[in-house]
Amino acid sequence: MKNKNIKFFIIIKEKSERIKNKNFVLLNKLPLFKHLLYELKNEDVFVDTDSNRIIKECLNDKKLSKVHSYIREKKFVNLENSKSYNKSPVLLMIYNFLNKFCNDEDIIVCSH
Numbered sequence: 001m002k003n004k005n006i007k008f009f010i011i012i013k014e015k016s017e018r019i020k021n022k023n024f025v026l027l028n029k030l031p032l033f034k035h036l037l038y039e040l041k042n043e044d045v046f047v048d049t050d051s052n053r054i055i056k057e058c059l060n061d062k063k064l065s066k067v068h069s070y071i072r073e074k075k076f077v078n079l080e081n082s083k084s085y086n087k088s089p090v091l092l093m094i095y096n097f098l099n100k101f102c103n104d105e106d107i108i109v110c111s112h
Helices: 032-039 052-060 074-081 090-101
Strands: 006-012 044-049 067-071 107-111
Touching (some): 006 032, 006 090, 032 052, 052 067, 074 090
Parallel strands (some): 044 067
């Protein structure tokens, strides 16, 4: 039996819809988005984001060395912004993550 890897998949947007700059609001001197990432800092974490700022902060923060942040594919950003597409592209983004970064043995945890 192969070892099973646990991978965490997290979606973080630059611009929140209901609360302005939600992910960058400071709580105890730490941006909101980092609170979850710090909790998972020893895990295999994948962050799908439309934010270059989040990617830079993940790359420059030594506590987040196990975090794999990557820029959201343009087609998903376009779907999010489309007035004619009235669904969330989240399931497509999860499918994309599974195809790119996972194998059949992995255990996936999604936090959204």
